[in-house]
Amino acid sequence: MRRCLSLPRVTRRLVAGLLITVAPTVLFAGTEEIPLLTFAQLVDSIRADLEVTEKIKSYRGKEVAIQGFIVPAGPPDLSFFLLSRVSALGNYCCEAPVGQDETVYVSTEKPVNITYDPLRIFKIVGVFEAGMRADATYGPSLFRVRNARVEEALGAKIFRTGDFPAPASKP
Amino acid sequence: MTILTVALKYLRGRLVASTLTAVSIALGVSLVVASVLLARGIKEGFIAGATDYNLVVGAKGSPTQLVLSVVFRMDLATPNIGYTTYRDLQEDPRVEKAVPIGIGDAYRGFRYVATDSAYFASLPWRRKTFALAAGRFFADDPPSDPTYEALLGAEAARSTGLQIGDRFYEGEEMAEYPLTVVGILRPTQSADDRAIFFSLSSYWGMNEVARAMAVKPLTAVLVRPKRMSDLPSLHRTLNVAAETQAVLPSGVLLTIFNMLAVAEDVLKVILVIVGVIVLLYVFVSMYSATMERRREIATMRALGARRATVLGIVLTESAALATMGGVGGIVGGHAVAYLAGSLLGSSGLVTNPFFFDVAEPAVLASVVLLGTLAGLLPAVLAYRTEVAENLAPLS
Numbered sequence: 001m002r003r004c005l006s007l008p009r010v011t012r013r014l015v016a017g018l019l020i021t022v023a024p025t026v027l028f029a030g031t032e033e034i035p036l037l038t039f040a041q042l043v044d045s046i047r048a049d050l051e052v053t054e055k056i057k058s059y060r061g062k063e064v065a066i067q068g069f070i071v072p073a074g075p076p077d078l079s080f081f082l083l084s085r086v087s088a089l090g091n092y093c094c095e096a097p098v099g100q101d102e103t104v105y106v107s108t109e110k111p112v113n114i115t116y117d118p119l120r121i122f123k124i125v126g127v128f129e130a131g132m133r134a135d136a137t138y139g140p141s142l143f144r145v146r147n148a149r150v151e152e153a154l155g156a157k158i159f160r161t162g163d164f165p166a167p168a169s170k171p
Numbered sequence: 172m173t174i175l176t177v178a179l180k181y182l183r184g185r186l187v188a189s190t191l192t193a194v195s196i197a198l199g200v201s202l203v204v205a206s207v208l209l210a211r212g213i214k215e216g217f218i219a220g221a222t223d224y225n226l227v228v229g230a231k232g233s234p235t236q237l238v239l240s241v242v243f244r245m246d247l248a249t250p251n252i253g254y255t256t257y258r259d260l261q262e263d264p265r266v267e268k269a270v271p272i273g274i275g276d277a278y279r280g281f282r283y284v285a286t287d288s289a290y291f292a293s294l295p296w297r298r299k300t301f302a303l304a305a306g307r308f309f310a311d312d313p314p315s316d317p318t319y320e321a322l323l324g325a326e327a328a329r330s331t332g333l334q335i336g337d338r339f340y341e342g343e344e345m346a347e348y349p350l351t352v353v354g355i356l357r358p359t360q361s362a363d364d365r366a367i368f369f370s371l372s373s374y375w376g377m378n379e380v381a382r383a384m385a386v387k388p389l390t391a392v393l394v395r396p397k398r399m400s401d402l403p404s405l406h407r408t409l410n411v412a413a414e415t416q417a418v419l420p421s422g423v424l425l426t427i428f429n430m431l432a433v434a435e436d437v438l439k440v441i442l443v444i445v446g447v448i449v450l451l452y453v454f455v456s457m458y459s460a461t462m463e464r465r466r467e468i469a470t471m472r473a474l475g476a477r478r479a480t481v482l483g484i485v486l487t488e489s490a491a492l493a494t495m496g497g498v499g500g501i502v503g504g505h506a507v508a509y510l511a512g513s514l515l516g517s518s519g520l521v522t523n524p525f526f527f528d529v530a531e532p533a534v535l536a537s538v539v540l541l542g543t544l545a546g547l548l549p550a551v552l553a554y555r556t557e558v559a560e561n562l563a564p565l566s
Contacts, residue, residue, distance in 0.1 A: 072421035
């Protein structure tokens, strides 16, 4: 009876092989589609009149990932913060402070559970917005990400303007 | 007689042992509940009491000390900076609002905070609003003519019993410059409830050294930039300067939260150990009760009680003990959190003692389930009690 119910060895191996092959593809299928925007791309997208290019506008309303340093400019629950190319605490480094073009205004809906470190790079994933907009609480901003999720970006690099030769990811 | 009535009768029959077991469960649960409530209360107290301003500028030194003293009034004030720092920030095109702060001594433990009317201003981006419960705000007087008018936070007024028109001072040297109460604020659920506010002119006028200084001293300046994206450059400019440091208050609080998280992890391990000890105690209690009652159980079985009924009685006893202990523990946990919150309140941190965690019904359900499981082995022993063996004459 037991022998009848059990799958033949060949079938079991076939199923196991299929699972090993297909599972990673299924599991990571969602994350692959999220484009990673760089600060270099954001800087390059700004024209003289603070308008942003059509290319960067094409990401509006879509989920993107951006890596940078967290500047806790808002409340300590991190419901709002800035994501910057440069760390907020690198006081004595050679890097000049960044401006509006290299700062993303990030708002979160769900509680952020991270170990905050001003010198660590984090990856945020959320809905991208580009174009000048004034907010009553946080003032005018050029780039925003809302409904963001925050996670550590281990081994990530922050590219300086012009360092990043690859073209922008497809929207 | 139902299983429940028999189980409750058994519990009443050994009242002292049952009560001690329920109390031990209650103590364990109250420890867990109080720890969770306090940890969350402290964190939320810091979040709720945080300033609306994005940058605190003070003298070089500890960023944590600067934020704790200026925003939460929980530490000694940092050294002074010059009033010129405030003037420079006011003129900085990147700055929308700068508010000067001078932290002074205290009256009966309530800190003196010198500032100007901008501190109490209602602005579109501010979460915090200040409203008067009585009287008026102090006057923005010129340095040459200080008025020594005081505005009391709600808790400071309640604890000291000071009323509008009362004059007060603390310390012999302050007798020449008594403050007059002109207003009392409504509660803000922040450290401002425990502060005594007055003008910068009064602050400088009270102190002999400050009176003689050409550039008047300040403890800190609260800064709001016009654009948040200017914050990193403002931060950098003020930090590379020789005299000042600029601190993001939320950054300091997040660092404190990181340290609290480590303490919470240690606490979790301790709480798990406490939970295991309590469960073992329930098990030992139920086991010894079952062993003592073997003859009774055998009699019940001889009179026709089924094995499942005996199993149900012991499990119901465990569940009843766990329920009593669980409910008592949740109530006790809230009471402990309330008392601890009151004690923390006197040190400047405001917590919410009436906070109810949505996970509490789940905690109760888990306690009942685990308590019942702790009685499972004794229940199985009762289930397997042999009638003939246990009804044999004792002599």
